[in-house]
Amino acid sequence: MPDIGGSDLFVLAFGDILHYFNPYTATLFLLALLFTGLVIASRPERQLDIAFGGDAYYAKMTTVSEMRFRRFMAIACGLASMGAMASGDIFNFTLFVSLVGITNVGIVSAVRIRHVLNAAYEYGIVAMVATLPLFGGAALILGTTGTLSIQALAAGGFAVPLVGKALLALGVIGEGMAPFYAAKAEMFRAPGAPYVIMCSLSSLLIFLRVVEIVITI
Amino acid sequence: MIEYLVFAAVFGLLLLGIHRKVIARIQIRPGPPIWQEILHALKFSFKSTWVPKTASSALFVAVVLVGIGIWSAALFVVLAGESILILFAIYMLHKIVEHGYGLSSGSPYGKFGGVRSVISAASEIPLFVTIAAIYLFTGSLILRDITAYQDIHGPLLLIAPPVALAMYIVILSKMPYGPFSIVESKELVSGYKTEHFGAWRAGLAVTDGLKTFVLLYAFVAIFIGAVPFWAALIIMTAVLISLSFVCAVTPMLSPFDSVTVQGIITGLMLIYAGCLWWVMS
Numbered sequence: 118m119p120d121i122g123g124s125d126l127f128v129l130a131f132g133d134i135l136h137y138f139n140p141y142t143a144t145l146f147l148l149a150l151l152f153t154g155l156v157i158a159s160r161p162e163r164q165l166d167i168a169f170g171g172d173a174y175y176a177k178m179t180t181v182s183e184m185r186f187r188r189f190m191a192i193a194c195g196l197a198s199m200g201a202m203a204s205g206d207i208f209n210f211t212l213f214v215s216l217v218g219i220t221n222v223g224i225v226s227a228v229r230i231r232h233v234l235n236a237a238y239e240y241g242i243v244a245m246v247a248t249l250p251l252f253g254g255a256a257l258i259l260g261t262t263g264t265l266s267i268q269a270l271a272a273g274g275f276a277v278p279l280v281g282k283a284l285l286a287l288g289v290i291g292e293g294m295a296p297f298y299a300a301k302a303e304m305f306r307a308p309g310a311p312y313v314i315m316c317s318l319s320s321l322l323i324f325l326r327v328v329e330i331v332i333t334i
Numbered sequence: 335m336i337e338y339l340v341f342a343a344v345f346g347l348l349l350l351g352i353h354r355k356v357i358a359r360i361q362i363r364p365g366p367p368i369w370q371e372i373l374h375a376l377k378f379s380f381k382s383t384w385v386p387k388t389a390s391s392a393l394f395v396a397v398v399l400v401g402i403g404i405w406s407a408a409l410f411v412v413l414a415g416e417s418i419l420i421l422f423a424i425y426m427l428h429k430i431v432e433h434g435y436g437l438s439s440g441s442p443y444g445k446f447g448g449v450r451s452v453i454s455a456a457s458e459i460p461l462f463v464t465i466a467a468i469y470l471f472t473g474s475l476i477l478r479d480i481t482a483y484q485d486i487h488g489p490l491l492l493i494a495p496p497v498a499l500a501m502y503i504v505i506l507s508k509m510p511y512g513p514f515s516i517v518e519s520k521e522l523v524s525g526y527k528t529e530h531f532g533a534w535r536a537g538l539a540v541t542d543g544l545k546t547f548v549l550l551y552a553f554v555a556i557f558i559g560a561v562p563f564w565a566a567l568i569i570m571t572a573v574l575i576s577l578s579f580v581c582a583v584t585p586m587l588s589p590f591d592s593v594t595v596q597g598i599i600t601g602l603m604l605i606y607a608g609c610l611w612w613v614m615s
Contacts, residue, residue, distance in 0.1 A: 141420050144407065148427060155396050162390035162440040306449045310390045310437035317452055318430045325423045328462065332469060 128205075133266050135205030141329060145322050146202040152318050153195030156188060159311040184309070186227045191315040194220035198319040201326055207265040210330065211255045211288070214323050218244035218292035221316045225307055233307045247291020254284030258334070270334035282331045289327040293320025335410070339544070342409050342551075345567070346543030347371040349550065349574050350510065356578035357511055375539035383532025388440030397434035398530065398537040404428065405544035412552050415478035421552055422465055425504075426458050428545070432517060435538070436526030447525030451517045454507075454593055460500040463603035467497040468556065470607075470614050477555060484559030491557040494610075498557045500603045505549045505577065507596065510542075512581040514596065516589045550574060 126143055129136040138146065161184055194217055201213035222244060226237040259265050262275040270277055307313055351368040358365020385391050408424040411417070429451050436448020469475055471494060472483040484490060491498045507514040518525035527538055550570040554561065558569060587595060 140411075141417055141423065144420055145423060148404075151400065152430075155393055159390045159392040159396075162393075162438055163388040164437075164440045164442075164445065306437075306445055310434065311393050313437060314393070314430060314434050317433055318427070321426055321430060325426060328422075329419060332466075332475075 133264065133269065134209065135266060135268055136203045137205045137268065138203065142202050142326065145325055146199055149195055149198040149202060149318070149322055152315060153192060153199070156191040156195060156311045156315055160184070161309040161311065164308040164310075183227050183229070187224050187309055187312040190220045190223035190227070191312040194224060194315050194319045198322045201323050205267045207255045207258060207267060207270075207285070207330065207334075210267075210326070211251050211285075214251060214289055214292050214327075215244075215248050217319045217323055218247065221293070221320065224309075224312045224316050228307045228309065230307065244292050247288050249288075250284040251288025251292060254281045254286075254288055257281035257284065267330060267334060275334075277334050282334070286327050286331055289323050293323050338413065339406055339409065342547040343375075343540045343543040344372060346545065346547035347375055347539065349546050349571065350542060352571065353509065353574060353578045353581070354511070356575055357582040360579065360582035371539065371543070375536050375543070378531070378536035378539065379533055381532040381535075383534060386439055386441070386529050389529065390438045390440075393434060393438040394530075395534070397431050397438060398534050398541075400434070401428070401431045401541040402537055402544070404431065405541055405548055408548045409544060412477065412548055412555060415476065415481065415555075417475050418465060418468070418477055418480070418552070418556065419475050421548070422461055425461060425549075429458070431541075432526050435530060439529035441529045443523045443528040444526050447517045447528065450589055451526060453589070454514065454516065454596060458504070460600055460603045461504045463600075463607045464497050464501045464504070464556075466607050467494055467500075467610055470610055477552075480556060481560045489558045496603070496606050498553075500599075500606075501553055501556070502573075502577075503599055505553060505573075506580060508545065508549065509577050509581055511586075512577070513584040513587050514592050515586055516592045519586055546574075 125137055125139050127138045197213045197216035197220060201210055201217065204210045204213060222237055222241040225233055226241070228234070228237075255265060258270070258277055258281040261278050261281065262270060264270060264275070269275075348368060348371070351366070351371040354370065355365045355368050385394050404424045404427055408421055411420045411424075432451035433448040436444040436446070436451065439445075465475060468480060468490065471490065472480050474480065474483075480490070487493060506512055509515070510518060518527065527535065530538055547570075550573055551566060553573060554566045554569050561569065
């Protein structure tokens with residue numbers, strides 16, 4: 118098995134389905150855990166905006182009902198991110214990644230601002246379309262090798278198709294906003310800092326994890 | 335271990351002071367003394383500190399600690415010779431921390447600084463290319479193995495100069511007063527740092543010091559190999575001065591141009607990595 122993220126620190130086996138931590142995935146998991154804790158502990162900021170053409174400014178308020186929904190989605194997103202970091206099975210990983218995509222849309226679609234809703238709608242379409250290469254890549258790997266266990270694939274003896282890895286990476290890129298969908302600044306400047314940050318963090322984490330998976334298998 | 339952290343933070347701040355001094359002298363200005371950044375960090379430590387009324391309090395404070403935490407972890411990863419993939423992850427996660435600095439305050443200046451940080455995420459991709467290319471040559475991403483490879487085959491700087499150039503550009507994109515420093519440009523006051531003052535700003539200074547030290551030390555370890563510690567410090571300073579020259583003679587790009595140029599560099603680096611993989615596989 119190529120040494121990518123360091124030696125295994127912990128392995129939990131359920132048959133041939135593994136959950137494991139190495140220094141790399143443990144670091145990512147801890148960050149997801151830390152920011153999930155922050156989502157629970159933080160209240161949204163009162164974002165100030167400038168009214169162009171004058172000296173006036175106005176504050177954007179996040180209502181309690183909106184805050185509750187977005188906090189729930191952000192916590193779900195954090196849990197899905199942690200699952201994606203700990204999973205040693207490609208199918209479980211793809212499920213957690215698609216859950217990250219859904220919760221990311223949920224976090225921003227609760228904001229009652231037109232440009233944010235438009236961006237969330239567009240991102241939702243991208244995330245839905247991305248499930249095809251995401252699960253397609255996993256299916257291709259399973260069809261070719263007969264297993265989806267990352268450690269079994271990494272141990273060698275399997276010819277993992279390059280197109281399968283590419284589809285998996287493409288799916289993750291589509292599901293997460295960062296790094297490529299990050300150009301849609303409308304979503305990243307929405308009020309509700311703890312929740313918006315969870316969007317960018319989770320999509321970055323799944324991207325970082327898929328890099329490790331693609332190099333390892 | 336605390337002595338390593340203190341040394342790295344202070345030396346990193348000293349490097350940032352040298353950076354300012356070199357830029358100033360190239361632009362025919364006297365510039366601040368080279369220990370100015372250290373003095374700034376000390377000064378802010380004793381200034382009055384509070385949290386703005388509009389801020390998300392817990393997040394506003396926590397991101398400062400997270401910033402120091404992730405770069406402290408990065409320092410130990412590099413010193414222990416662990417996986418450079420962790421370094422890559424921390425480098426990318428620094429974007430989230432910058433986003434957090436900016437967005438948590440509620441200030442429009444901070445917010446736009448944070449948003450600019452996120453939209454320039456393309457600047458991280460050359461680091462991924464660096465890592466992919468290093469893996470193709472050495473077959474490992476553990477820093478100890480990369481150093482051992484260089485002991486046998488010579489510095490990676492000579493074996494794969496474009497890979498070193500990719501990481502050099504990545505470090506350049508994190509340098510203050512550089513062409514890609516859109517997150518702290520003056521039309522946003524201090525960008526994402528605008529509302530963090532007092533002890534919080536001192537925390538940001540420590541983060542900047544650690545970040546500068548870690549990135550330059552990692553550059554030396556990855557591309558030159560095992561050298562005595564004092565030699566590593568001299569090489570780091572030389573690399574920093576070369577970066578200062580680039581920053582001094584290059585105007586800060588507009589956000590659109592900055593992202594476009596970083597995107598083009600990323601595209602070229604991906605083509606290089608693809609060619610490398612094609613030739614070596």
